[in-house]
Amino acid sequence: MAKEKKKTTRQAYGITVLKAADPRVRAQKKKHAPCIHGNKFWNVSWCVMDFLSHQGLRPETRVLDIGCGWGLAGIYCAKNHGANVTAMDADAAVFPYLQLHAEINGVEIETWRCKFEKVKKKDLRQTNLIIGADICFWDEMVEPLYKLIKKAVGAEVGQIIIADPGRPPFHELSEKVVEKLGGEVKEWEINGEVQADAYLLIAGTLP
Ligand SMILES: C[S@@+](CC[C@H](N)C(=O)[O-])C[C@H]1O[C@@H](n2cnc3c(N)ncnc32)[C@H](O)[C@@H]1O
Numbered sequence: 001m002a003k004e005k006k007k008t009t010r011q012a013y014g015i016t017v018l019k020a021a022d023p024r025v026r027a028q029k030k031k032h033a034p035c036i037h038g039n040k041f042w043n044v045s046w047c048v049m050d051f052l053s054h055q056g057l058r059p060e061t062r063v064l065d066i067g068c069g070w071g072l073a074g075i076y077c078a079k080n081h082g083a084n085v086t087a088m089d090a091d092a093a094v095f096p097y098l099q100l101h102a103e104i105n106g107v108e109i110e111t112w113r114c115k116f117e118k119v120k121k122k123d124l125r126q127t128n129l130i131i132g133a134d135i136c137f138w139d140e141m142v143e144p145l146y147k148l149i150k151k152a153v154g155a156e157v158g159q160i161i162i163a164d165p166g167r168p169p170f171h172e173l174s175e176k177v178v179e180k181l182g183g184e185v186k187e188w189e190i191n192g193e194v195q196a197d198a199y200l201l202i203a204g205t206l207p
Pocket of ligand 1: 035036037038039040041042043044045066067068069070071072088089090091094114115116117132133134135
């Protein structure tokens, strides 16, 4: 009997994600090797999508996905809500994986190679929503991310959502943001087409 072929894609929240075994991902792996953990899609991104599916997102909201990796949270915003998305990452090697996913999901995403610490307040003036999934995993990330969020609040970005599995640097960042800039941390669990949980640091609101 012929062996059943294993599926190499996953569908949820209206988007398609390629698994590591997918031949298109394997082809990219021969050419591009992300080096700051942008080598796969990270699970807490689902919680950002789920939160936004409940909260809603107006069409043409300008979204900046920081530390985007393969960019699926931003792709979700573009595909399901008609958002205009810029995906930012320090590591240019993530962008071919992002473009591959943008293509199979039928959306266009602008990419921006930049580090958290290099983002200026003026860069954020046009942004309505900042999202970031699993981006605060080293102690030295706390201060640059706090400063970026502070600039975003100063630039009147409507809302900032940072998702994390609960690592100590994320909790340190959250406490500082909530105390000095305002906001809250929500525990978010999803048990539907996808199972995932995360802490969501949420500052500000969208109109
Ligand atoms: C764990 S991955 C998460 C990727 C994606 N957000 C997801 O949920 O699938 C962390 C990402 O942050 C990026 N990153 C790490 N340090 C950064 C920095 N200082 N500035 C911008 N991006 C950074 C990495 O290149 C990587 O793509």
